[in-house]
Amino acid sequence: MAKHASLKPLLSMPVVKVMDKAAIEQNIPHRDPFLLVDEVRILEERKMCIGVKHVTGKEYFFKGHFPKTPIMPGVLVLESISQAFGASAMPFVSNNKEIPLFLGIEEAKFRGMVVPGDTLYMPVQILRLGKLSRVYAEAYVNGKLCTQAYLTFILGEKPNV
Numbered sequence: 001m002a003k004h005a006s007l008k009p010l011l012s013m014p015v016v017k018v019m020d021k022a023a024i025e026q027n028i029p030h031r032d033p034f035l036l037v038d039e040v041r042i043l044e045e046r047k048m049c050i051g052v053k054h055v056t057g058k059e060y061f062f063k064g065h066f067p068k069t070p071i072m073p074g075v076l077v078l079e080s081i082s083q084a085f086g087a088s089a090m091p092f093v094s095n096n097k098e099i100p101l102f103l104g105i106e107e108a109k110f111r112g113m114v115v116p117g118d119t120l121y122m123p124v125q126i127l128r129l130g131k132l133s134r135v136y137a138e139a140y141v142n143g144k145l146c147t148q149a150y151l152t153f154i155l156g157e158k159p160n161v
Contacts, residue, residue, distance in 0.1 A: 004136050004148075007123035007125055008123070008138070008145070010123035010125070011143075013048075014043070015042065015043060016043065017041075018039060018040070018042070019041075019042070019087055021035070021039075024040060024087040027091055028083055029099055030083055036079055036083055037051045037083040037122075038054050039052040040052070040084050040088050046089070046129055047125070047126055048123070048126065049084060049126075050084070050124070051083065051085075051120075051121075051122035051124065052084075052120070053119070053120040053122070054120075055072055055114055055115065055118045056117075057116025057117065061076060070116055071113050072113075072114035074147060077110075077114060077122075077146070078147065078149060078151065080120060081124060081135075081137045081149070081151065082100070082151055084124055085124050085126070085137070086153075093133065097157065098155040098157060099158050100133070100153045100154075100155060101155070102152075103152040103153055103154045104150075105149055105150070105151055106150040106151075106152070107148075107149060107150055108147070108148070108149035110147055111144075111148070112144055112146035114139075114141055114146060118141045120139055120146075121139070123137065123138055127150075131155045132152070132154055133152070133153045134150065134151070134153075135150070135153075136150050
């Protein structure tokens with residue numbers, strides 16, 4: 001796969017809409033303690049957004065990862081990115097009877113740690129949007145790239161639980 005251009009310039013683009021936690025919860029089924037995005041900034045509907053996660057240190061996973069050296073697991077950074085994408089995109093692709101599910105994670109790279117007190121900024125570029133969606137995303141802390149990956153999602157039927 002060809003190298004993707006950095007999404008860092010998206011961090012300074014004008015925002016057209018901001019989704020708070022209440023708006024995010026209207027679009028994705030995640031809830032505390034597994035809601036891992038605090039805000040989604042829409043840069044261009046169906047094309048680009050930035051997820052924001054304020055890492056407080058009170059998150060459940062820090063109890064075991066790692067008690068004396070708390071670090072946000074890389075897979076949960078990817079989950080935060082996926083939730084930001086889902087919150088921004090679900091109104092355009094779902095009839096509320098479906099949920100976005102991971103289909104693939106490709107070329108994931110973890111380049112820096114995310115620790116309590118950090119704010120995680122996650123620019124997402126939507127490459128394909130539909131029943132099958134694909135994004136390229138990065139995550140930054142203090143302007144430094146810490147995670148990047150291509151993520152693929154499929155809409156799955158909500159289970160009747």
